[in-house]
Amino acid sequence: MPKWEDYKRTAKERGALALELYVVNTKPVGPDADIPGTLPDHLAYQAKMEAAGSLAFAGPVSDESGEEMFGEGMIVYRAESLDAARELADGDPMHARGVRSYTIRRWLINEGSFTLSVGLSTGKIDFK
Template sequence: MSTDDNPKSVPVKDVMAASGAMLQKQLFAIFTSPVDGLGPIFANIEEHLKFQVELEREGVMFAAGPLWTDDGESWEGEGLVVVRAESREAAIAIAERDPMHVSGARSFRVRPWLINEGTLSVRLDFSTQKFTLT
């Protein structure tokens, strides 16, 4: 990848070449943070969740949810939304439509995220017609 033994960054093309046999599915992570405490977040949560469900129905949403504090004991209003988009600019346009961001309750940043490894399992029990994700 690089001739430097300890580089600070590597060009995307080098990462893509090194992981060429892997999935290489490009998604976009939207990190969202409160601007002025939790009050404005709670005031916009219903419209925000409706927006999230609509993204899910449209097939835009990959995954989303709250980010707990590092100790896993509380929530300070941060969230992560992962979307399917054609570009970072398109992902930013999606984030800009979120009622949390429209209202100013949260700010956001968007980072491209390449999925190379992982697994998703779905178990469907025919008798009960229930499924489980693992």
């Protein structure tokens, strides 16, 4: 199995984007976790990370059927290293207060696309 940095270098050499981000999968520590009480501070933290350029994406994920919410979420950070991304995750009030636990992994973005449309006269923004 190749080492992460070796694979990243090879991806760049073949012309892939090789953009490294950090994916945090987060879940409640139990049914009595005070998620509603921690949510305002969590959202304020997310807004601060977004303004700082550290938060790429965040939001809940469904259960495997795609039909139900079950309390898990995903956060994608921009950071200089895995340790720096871990510090961002640790700073989230949900994690700092022990309301949620998380795992974190490096994510190397090589392929894909998105469309961003900005209506200048309407102020409408569409992201797909």
